[in-house]
Amino acid sequence: MDGTGWRPVKRTRAFEDVLAQIERRIAEDGLTAGDRLPAERHLAEQLGVSRSSVREAMRVLETLGVVSSQVGRGPDAGAVLTSRPDSPLTDLLRLHLGLASLEMREVIDARHMIEQWAAAHAATAGADTSGLAAALAGMDAATSAEEFVEHDIAFHRAIADASGNRLIAAMMRSLRDSMRRYSVEAVQRLGDTSVLRADHVRILEAIGRGDRDEAVRAVSDHLAHAYPSLFR
Amino acid sequence: MDGTGWRPVKRTRAFEDVLAQIERRIAEDGLTAGDRLPAERHLAEQLGVSRSSVREAMRVLETLGVVSSQVGRGPDAGAVLTSRPDSPLTDLLRLHLGLASLEMREVIDARHMIEQWAAAHAATAGADTSGLAAALAGMDAATSAEEFVEHDIAFHRAIADASGNRLIAAMMRSLRDSMRRYSVEAVQRLGDTSVLRADHVRILEAIGRGDRDEAVRAVSDHLAHAYPSLFR
DNA sequence: GACCACTGTATGGTCAGACCATATCTAACA
């Protein structure tokens, strides 16, 4: 004991204080996407820290998809609150895949779970399937694996968006984006995409007529065809 | 036209270069959790940028749960690669809930999806249920809603961990952490927790005897009891 | 030899101040 009072292990860093203050203000003032934060120099003065610390906090918020910074002057300049949960999720997954702290198997399992959920909800909600049809046409017209995958992504993305849950849709987009390269390789390895095409048609039709169970089965079969090595 | 050649809209910022370089090195050198990054000053010199820019990149990586920084000297000091997808996910969800860019309904739907998946896989895998039983005992002994929720979180977390998918388990933990406050209110509003207890016992037993379908149903019923206002 | 206190040093954390690039605003001017 030192008799001077006690200090817990962790000192909070200056930028963490800034983060907490900003988060508090967001909650208290009810700030939402589109609202502006004070300029870095003003925040630094108000909070009694250096501009560097404010900037580090800004980087964190930007990384989390909560603010976006523009230079210059005027109503659109400075740090503006945004709402982009996708790109942080994508970065997160990509980096952790790179670090080998996640295996592709786990990512594909997660995708399986989300795709089934989204297809079921899209079918139940009687979603508009014109976007799906357009993506399908894009796949038919594709002349390279990369191009095919782009439209494939658009197809599955449309299902997720149609599910009506923005969080789950964001997860879906991030998963798909972070495994884009792997998908291209999978398509190249497969060579023939006619099986995938048939799967897509089956999914589209099941959703179109609101057949939930068939939509779920179709998605499941589709993933098994696309990544045969990962399914027993 | 200015005749001097053309410049695309977006200039990359210095810290973004640093990020790209570090990510490249992680991929090329096959760095994984536990490996150290060069010191900030060295990185700054190697990459030809200021230390501030390196620090901003570090904040980003730290936010994404990829590095962790320690001061001091020795083998454990400096920036060390880590693997914590949980805390970034939690921060992400908490901030976006605060920003009202996500609704609680969406978060609970996502939780529903993940809980069902995890319960099904835990049941199929014949998971050890001793952790679940311990959490159940903790809930029985709890004397406040906060305490109850802590053990409740532990219970559901154990199911997610038993599913064998680290990504999905991380999603589960993050979802649950970000809605901790809401859970406490829900328990207080409910008053009597005997219904929840019965649900937990039912889930535990279904997983214990490997009854996948019953586990899924039990989880679904449980969430309906816990958040009655969000289920039709 | 074993232990302990002191000093050195590499690390991240923080700050102050300067300058640049950019985008808008303002006022003078034609």
Add this chain to the structure above:
DNA sequence: TGTTAGATATGGTCTGACCATACAGTGGTC
């Protein structure tokens, strides 16, 4: 009225300094 030139506020970057921390070494003491 339209245009242009300057003023200004913003983020982006750099430099250099100093602090706090925690280990590495060094030397002394027992």
